[in-house]
Amino acid sequence: MSIGKGIRDGRHGGGEGGGLPEAGARGPASPIEFRLDPASGVPTYLQLVQQVEHALRLGYLKPGDQLPKVRDVVASLAINPNTVLKAYRELETKGLTAGRPGQGTFIEATLSQVALPELAGLRRSLLGWLATADVAGLDEDGIVALFTSVLRDFHERSGGLRGAAGGDTEGVA
Amino acid sequence: MTALTLPAQPRRDASPRPVPWRRMAWITWRQHRLAVAGVVAVLGAAGVYLYFAGEQLRHQGFISYGAGPVLSITAVLFQVIPPLIGAFVGAPVLARELESGTFRFTWTQGFGRARWTVATLAPLALAVTVAAGAFGFVFSWSYGPQINGNPILSPLAATTFDLHEVTLAAWTLVAFAIGAVAGIVIRRVVPAMFATLVAWSGLAVVTGAFLRRHYEAPLVTSNFNLPDGAWIESQRWAQDGKPVSLSTVDQVLQKIGATVAAPGHLGRAAAASGPSGQFGQSASAPAPAAGSVNPAQYLLHHGITQLATYQPASRFWPFQWIEGGWLLVLSLLLMAAAVWLVHRRAA
Amino acid sequence: MNIIEAAGLGKRYGSTWALRECTLAIPDGHVAALVGPNGAGKTTLLNLAVGLTAPTAGVVAVLGGTRPGSPDALDGIAFVAQDAPVYANLSVADMLHLTRNLNRHFDQGYAKARLGELGIPLTRKAGKLSGGQQAQLALTLALGRRPRLLLLDEPMASLDPLARHDFMATVMTAMADDGVSVVLSSHVLTELERVADYLVLLSGGSVQVAGEVDDLLASHRVLTGPAAEAGRYAERLGVVHARRGGAQAHLLVRTNGSTDPVPPGWESHPVSLEELTLAYLREPGAASLPGPARAERTEVSR
Numbered sequence: 001m002s003i004g005k006g007i008r009d010g011r012h013g014g015g016e017g018g019g020l021p022e023a024g025a026r027g028p029a030s031p032i033e034f035r036l037d038p039a040s041g042v043p044t045y046l047q048l049v050q051q052v053e054h055a056l057r058l059g060y061l062k063p064g065d066q067l068p069k070v071r072d073v074v075a076s077l078a079i080n081p082n083t084v085l086k087a088y089r090e091l092e093t094k095g096l097t098a099g100r101p102g103q104g105t106f107i108e109a110t111l112s113q114v115a116l117p118e119l120a121g122l123r124r125s126l127l128g129w130l131a132t133a134d135v136a137g138l139d140e141d142g143i144v145a146l147f148t149s150v151l152r153d154f155h156e157r158s159g160g161l162r163g164a165a166g167g168d169t170e171g172v173a
Numbered sequence: 174m175t176a177l178t179l180p181a182q183p184r185r186d187a188s189p190r191p192v193p194w195r196r197m198a199w200i201t202w203r204q205h206r207l208a209v210a211g212v213v214a215v216l217g218a219a220g221v222y223l224y225f226a227g228e229q230l231r232h233q234g235f236i237s238y239g240a241g242p243v244l245s246i247t248a249v250l251f252q253v254i255p256p257l258i259g260a261f262v263g264a265p266v267l268a269r270e271l272e273s274g275t276f277r278f279t280w281t282q283g284f285g286r287a288r289w290t291v292a293t294l295a296p297l298a299l300a301v302t303v304a305a306g307a308f309g310f311v312f313s314w315s316y317g318p319q320i321n322g323n324p325i326l327s328p329l330a331a332t333t334f335d336l337h338e339v340t341l342a343a344w345t346l347v348a349f350a351i352g353a354v355a356g357i358v359i360r361r362v363v364p365a366m367f368a369t370l371v372a373w374s375g376l377a378v379v380t381g382a383f384l385r386r387h388y389e390a391p392l393v394t395s396n397f398n399l400p401d402g403a404w405i406e407s408q409r410w411a412q413d414g415k416p417v418s419l420s421t422v423d424q425v426l427q428k429i430g431a432t433v434a435a436p437g438h439l440g441r442a443a444a445a446s447g448p449s450g451q452f453g454q455s456a457s458a459p460a461p462a463a464g465s466v467n468p469a470q471y472l473l474h475h476g477i478t479q480l481a482t483y484q485p486a487s488r489f490w491p492f493q494w495i496e497g498g499w500l501l502v503l504s505l506l507l508m509a510a511a512v513w514l515v516h517r518r519a520a
Numbered sequence: 521m522n523i524i525e526a527a528g529l530g531k532r533y534g535s536t537w538a539l540r541e542c543t544l545a546i547p548d549g550h551v552a553a554l555v556g557p558n559g560a561g562k563t564t565l566l567n568l569a570v571g572l573t574a575p576t577a578g579v580v581a582v583l584g585g586t587r588p589g590s591p592d593a594l595d596g597i598a599f600v601a602q603d604a605p606v607y608a609n610l611s612v613a614d615m616l617h618l619t620r621n622l623n624r625h626f627d628q629g630y631a632k633a634r635l636g637e638l639g640i641p642l643t644r645k646a647g648k649l650s651g652g653q654q655a656q657l658a659l660t661l662a663l664g665r666r667p668r669l670l671l672l673d674e675p676m677a678s679l680d681p682l683a684r685h686d687f688m689a690t691v692m693t694a695m696a697d698d699g700v701s702v703v704l705s706s707h708v709l710t711e712l713e714r715v716a717d718y719l720v721l722l723s724g725g726s727v728q729v730a731g732e733v734d735d736l737l738a739s740h741r742v743l744t745g746p747a748a749e750a751g752r753y754a755e756r757l758g759v760v761h762a763r764r765g766g767a768q769a770h771l772l773v774r775t776n777g778s779t780d781p782v783p784p785g786w787e788s789h790p791v792s793l794e795e796l797t798l799a800y801l802r803e804p805g806a807a808s809l810p811g812p813a814r815a816e817r818t819e820v821s822r
Contacts, residue, residue, distance in 0.1 A: 036714070041792065043737075044714060071696045078688040080551050080715045081696040191591055197623035203614065204607070273608075277601035278658070281570050282622035283594050323665070440583075519572045 030068040032060050036077055044079055048087035052096065056111050067097060067105040190274065192284045197292035203302045205293075208262045209300050216254070216304050220311045227315025236366050248350045254336075255344040256373040258301050263352020264365040266293055267511065271360040287516040294353055302346045309341030321486075324437060326399035328489045331381035339493040343500035348373045350467050352508035380496070388495045390484045395468040397439055402486030413476040425475055431468035439468040521584035523548040523669050523701045524569050528578030531564050538564040539725045542578070545810075546703065546718055548668075550732075551695065554705035555715035555797060560722040563602065566673050569703070570599045577586040583668055595624055598662035602673045604655045606648025610787065612657060619661045631664035652683030655702055655744075659687060663694045670694070672704035676711060688715060713793050721800055728800050729808045733793060741798055743771045745786035753783060760806045761799035772799045774808060 032055045034048055042050070055061040070084045088105050091097040098108045133143050202209075221306070227252050244501050270276040280286035313336075320328050328334065335344050351372050355365040386406050399405065431439055472478075484492075522545045529542040539561040546552045554562045557669040565574045568580050571589025586593045595662070606615055612635065620626040635642065638660075640653050649657060655675060662670060670691065676684045692715060694700055706712055719736060721729035729736065743753075750762060758774045772791060782788045800806055 038714065041790075071693060074692040075689050075694045078685050078692055078714065080717050081692060082550070082717050192622065192624055200618055200621055203610070203618075274603065274605040275599065275607055277572065277599065278605045278661075279622065280572065280598070280617065281594065281599040283591070283624050284622040285591060285594060518574065 018111060030066050030072075031055075032068065034068065034073055034077060036079070045083045045090065047088040048073075048084065049090050052087075052091055056096065056107070061107050063107050063110060065104075065107045067091075067107070069104055182384040186313050191288070194288070194292055195291065198296070201293050201296050205262070205266070205297060208265070209297070210307050212258055212262060212301060212304055214320070219251070219254075220308050223308075223315040227311075230315070231320060231345075234247070242257050247316075248336060251336050252377075255305065256370050256377075257342065258305065258345050259348025259350075259352040259373055260366040260369040262297060262301055263349035264356045264369045265362050265460055266297065266353055267356035267515065268360060268362040268365040269356075271357070272362050274298050280515075287512055290512045290515045292294045294511065298346060298349050298504070298508065302342045305345035306338050306342035309336060309338035312341070313337045318361045321402065327402045327484075328486055329402040329404035329492060330485055331385070334385070334492070335377070335381075335496075337493060338404075339497040340500075343497040343504075344373075344377065345499045347376070347410055347507070350504040351376075353511040354514070357511050359504045385407070385492065385496065386484065387494050389484070389488060391484050393480060393482050395478055395480055397472060397479055399438065399481055399483055400485055403483040404486070406482040406484065407520065408479055408481040410477060412478075417477065422472070422477055425472065426468055429468060431471075439472075521548045522546060522581075523550075523584070523655050524552075524582055524654060524703060525585075526565075526568075526578065528569065529575055529580050530560075530577035531566075531568060531573065532576040537576075537725050539568070539722075540577070542722075542725075542727050543726070543729055543809075544720060544727060547729075548584075548701045549699065550701060550718040551611035551692075551715050552701075552703045552718040552720060553709070553712040553721050554703060554722065555709050555712065555800065556705075556707065559705055560707075561725045562707075562722055562787055563673055565722065566671050566703070566705060570671055571595060596668040597671060598665050598667035598669070599671045600658045600673065600676065601656075601660050602617070604658035604675070604677075606646040606654060606658055609645060611643055611645055612640060612649075613642040613662060615657065616642075616664075618669050619664065623665050625666055627664045627666055627745065631660050634660045634663075638686075649722075651678045652680065652686070655683065655687055657681055659690055663690070663700075666698060667700060670700050670702045672702065674705055674707070676706065676708075691715075692762075709794050715795075719793065719797075721797055721799055723804060724773060727809065728804070728806070729797070731808065731810050735810075737791065737793065739808075740791045741775060741776050742789045742795070743772060743773055743782065743793050744789065745769060745771075745783065749783070749785070760808075761803050764799065770793040772796070 034051055036044060036047060040047070045069045052061065052067065067088065070081055073084045088097065092099065096107065096109055097105050099105045130143065138146065270279060279289060320326050320333060323353050335341060348369065352365065352369040355368040355372065359365040359368055393404050410419060419433060426432055426439070433439060524544060524546045525543045526542050530540040531538050532662070542565065554565065556562055568575055569582055569588055571593060580588060580594050582588050582597050610618065616628060616631055620628055638656050640649065641655060646654065646657060676687060679687060691702060695702060717731050717806050719729060720727060721732065747764045747767055747769040748763060750771060758776060760772045760774055761772045763770045772795065800808065
């Protein structure tokens with residue numbers, strides 16, 4: 001999806017915010033830069049949370065790295081500071097970050113990684129399932145819809161996966 | 174939801190004193206310097222002209238009776254000074270804020286809009302009053318001798334009375350105050366200026382025509398010749414107890430070569446032979462022509478009497494102060510009304 | 521503390537009520553969006569809050585109980601009116617000087633730095649600035665006063681998209697730095713969706729919707745299902761607005777916090793702020809207002 005591309009752009013220095021000073025001008029830069037997708041239907045604070053988690057998964061962020069200062073995020077995206085605070089609080093609740101008074105918010109932990117062999121095994125079984133769905137006549141959108149609906153059911157039944165956000169705000173048609 | 178209460182709030186700010194008045198000085202000057210400078214320039218130029226005119230009149234060394242009509246024309250021109258100042262300086266003060274929308278900025282600042290109005294009106298009022306007073310002083314100095322020296326002209330006459338120092342200042346102040354009120358009521362600059370002119374003119378006409386003669390009870394006399402410089406309010410001629418018109422009296426006087434030279438004054442008639450006749454001179458001296466008769470006694474002979482109501486010239490200064498006084502009170506009331514209207518509702 | 525609190529507030533001009541029976545309690549520390557069509561009463565409400573006009577009915581208090589127009593209220597509230605009025609023939613520096621003289625506190629350093637960042641020359645006459653620059657100037661003057669509440673009346677109406685972004689970035693940064701509360705009005709909701717966390721919807725002079733955006737979004741959903749069944753569920757579900765095709769209907773419902781299960785055969789979707797606002801605007805009789813006392817007035821459209 002588009003989130004990764006955005007963070008990659010940010011990493012290469014093409015940050016948002018036009019003529020406003022780069023975050024780097026104000027001291028140690030955060031490795032990541034946020035971007036918003038206003039058309040995605042996902043609440044702003046959740047987009048920020050997801051971008052941090054995604055950055056963690058992809059290795060842009062490591063424990064000890066600092067998240068962008070609230071003020072800088074607000075200045076470049078023109079969003080409500082309460083939204084940024086809410087996102088950072090959410091990350092703290094999930095145990096991923098911790099705030100250091102007077103300094104900022106820092107990454108504390110990594111997302112639990114699935115071990116590599118397990119990952120390979122999951123990939124294989126998923127490919128098999130996809131082949132079956134394709135043979136049954138499901139197109140890509142159909143596959144995505146089916147998967148999302150089953151995922152939601154799974155959430156509701158199992159009380160949610162580790163650390164996932166509340167089910168009913170992930171708006172998918 | 175909780176019911177709305179308005180409890181007494183402990184003062185959050187350690188310094189509850191309001192923004193000091195003197196901060197407004199720069200603001201008022203900066204925003205109105207053109208108007209004030211314009212007034213000073215125009216009055217200054219006119220004052221310089223008057224000064225030289227006055228110097229010239231003094232060097233003549235005699236009373237120029239020709240100053241009569243010329244004086245009247247000049248006086249008419251100068252009469253427009255107070256209402257124009259009121260319209261151009263007074264009306265825009267509040268009207269421009271409202272018309273341009275800047276009141277939404279200025280009247281939501283910490284200074285407060287009622288205080289802002291006071292702090293803007295007061296210095297401007299003072300400035301125009303002083304400028305007008307100075308100009309009136311120059312006028313009095315310049316034309317005073319002409320007015321006082323001519324027995325027919327009265328210093329109390331409406332054409333020149335409000336151009337002297339006290340009254341000119343007062344009439345300018347009231348014009349400014351009218352402008353201020355017009356500005357807040359009408360909320361548009363040009364209509365407020367127009368309304369100022371109209372209202373001031375109305376007030377001036379009413380004062381000159383009706384109000385001024387009542388400042389003090391007028392004197393009544395049956396003397397045919399009134400004192401020099403008297404301001405005549407009315408005169409009635411009667412023959413043998415019956416009212417008779419002025420033209421009848423004039424006809425009677427023609428037989429002895431005299432005329433009613435001016436209201437309240439008898440003098441020699443113009444020579445029947447031609448236009449080179451002399452203007453009726455001071456009636457206190459009888460005509461030097463041979464066999465001349467005192468016109469006053471002649472009239473009495475014929476049973477003609479006169480009752481004239483007039484104000485003596487000596488009342489000039491008391492009248493100046495009376496008029497200046499009530500105009501000042503009116504101005505203060507009007508400006509207070511303007512402040513109150515601003516306070517009550519801005520938008 | 522409630523940054524703006526109104527009870528039964530009404531304002532009549534002549535024979536027209538521009539605002540009536542307005543009851544609000546906007547908490548501080550938020551960005552409150554005052555939304556509604558033209559003539560809904562947004563400017564009237566702001567004028568009442570800032571003291572430019574006095575109520576015909578009811579009361580309004582600001583900054584936790586202060587009377588609008590009082591010295592404390594004037595001190596703590598900065599107002600940028602529609603079209604950002606400034607004195608056209610004064611230079612920018614003069615406007616700074618003017619604002620400093622008219623207020624107890626004014627951060628001249630901040631204002632000059634900010635104008636420098638924006639590239640607005642101090643010597644230019646304010647009337648010669650572009651629309652975006654004038655708006656930024658007015659905003660800078662307002663923020664320089666370090667207010668506790670910033671009121672903005674349709675601040676972005678005449679700004680291009682970049683100017684709009686810069687304007688909101690300035691406001692939000694000030695909020696992050698100083699904790700100023702913001703109330704801004706607009707008749708274009710989309711630009712406010714990213715920043716507002718409290719919504720007040722005015723329509724025809726009355727408050728139709730008031731509440732935290734999160735609460736509003738959580739308490740409304742769109743149910744999609746067979747049109748034939750829509751009528752059956754209308755009353756029970758608290759439908760605000762219904763849209764029907766031949767076979768399919770979308771019902772925007774207010775769940776009132778209850779966790780009613782979705783009727784079988786129906787799908788439930790979350791709702792966006794814009795959709796919610798439009799739905800209420802189309803149903804003038806519907807309202808969503810906080811507090812148990814208001815429960816009777818909520819729900820139900822025809």
